[in-house]
Amino acid sequence: MTTKPPMRDALVAAAFQLFLERGYEAATIDDIVALAGVGRRSFFRYFPSKEDVVFPDHERALADMTRFLEASADGDDPVARVCDAARLVLGMYAENPTFSVQRYRLTKQVPGLRAYELSVVWRYERALADYLGARYADRPDGKLRADVIAAAVVAAHNNGLRTWLRSGAEGDAGAAVDHALEFVRAAWNGExxxxxxxxxxxxxxxxxxxxxxxxxxxxxxxxxxxxxxxxxxx
Amino acid sequence: MTTKPPMRDALVAAAFQLFLERGYEAATIDDIVALAGVGRRSFFRYFPSKEDVVFPDHERALADMTRFLEASADGDDPVARVCDAARLVLGMYAENPTFSVQRYRLTKQVPGLRAYELSVVWRYERALADYLGARYADRPDGKLRADVIAAAVVAAHNNGLRTWLRSGAEGDAGAAVDHALEFVRAAWNGExxxxxxxxxxxxxxxxxxxxxxxxxxxxxxxxxxxxxxxxxxx
Structure with a gap:
């Protein structure tokens, strides 16, 4: 876990307040920094673009996931490991349910954010597929198996996550995602x-x-x- | 099959010539229309943006896929049907191997094109998942099953397609994709x-x-x- 500087949190809070009040397109970076009481340069110190402030924790989650996969032992079941890696991403959403639901609704409305999210999801999927590809290196069709299982795990995770987000983050996010991941694990785990x-x-x-x-x-x-x-x- | 107007083909050919000669970013829409010998308005009649000229046939392939899925009979095996739908997309690539390889290399180099491609792939995946979701409507976890199988089919298709594209489109694209899809069909078809x-x-x-x-x-x-x-x- 990395510590999050207060200025960064203030920028995220200001951005979301404005996105909800005025809409994503209408709220400018100048508006955000004015509300947060900082300069433009401070914004760009933390976020390369306006899209990035909507997804402030994905880089950390990606780094956590990569570390988690690198720490895998040879004896670990590869499918179980990637399911656990996906649960790390869920943890990021479950940490702050209100924010996650706001972001979910915003992303559905703004095509640019949807595109941003797809590129993030693709990076998670590649991280899982690279790990599985290394674990299956000696198997026939190892790369194919890795790609397909990584895609299935991501789809299951997102199905569980969206079920929870659509409910307004009522109920247990972990249970929804566990159920979805079990569906994949059961299909691919038996060898x-x-x-x-x-x-x-x-x-x-x-x-x-x-x-x-x-x-x-x-x-x-x-x-x-x-x-x-x-x-x-x- | 829709007929492709010659002006549209001329714009695609001019665009690719310039992208290969100068790079994607350096070649402007003005350069493309000048080489094709048409006006800017003609470009925008066929392509909403510069990205779209790189992927001129995806809308047609998406429409073909949707029609194909809508024409499915109740007796069709759902997994076999989505595998066949994915093969329709492959057909678009296999129609013009040289162009497909050029586009593959270009897309790997230009982040904006990669993002565009991810959004197209997402639309194919949604089309497959929507079809499967309707077919599995009465099953427990029908939506989950649909999402996971659609993602697996897309991942397998893309694995086979990339294998073929990386080889410089040597060999049989259909065989590479059939092999990959069979991997998914075998895992999910048995009920x-x-x-x-x-x-x-x-x-x-x-x-x-x-x-x-x-x-x-x-x-x-x-x-x-x-x-x-x-x-x-x-």
Missing amino acids: GATRQGPPEAEDDVVIVITKRRTPMWRVVREIEAGLAEEGSPT | GATRQGPPEAEDDVVIVITKRRTPMWRVVREIEAGLAEEGSPT
């Missing part, structure tokens, strides 16, 4: 002899992967072994 | 009693999904029925 089904069926479905030429008696044994490992049916 | 494995194992793997409480004799029958349907092992 051994047994594999979890999609979450809607997780309580009562067994999935068995076996070689086509495996004799039936061995398939039956694999299924029984899988059931025993996961706990016997009630 | 019955049998299910294909991931492509790296497609020749010799059988996946069985069954209820945990299903008696073993019925599991065996399901496996045998699945094998018979897909052709018996050699």
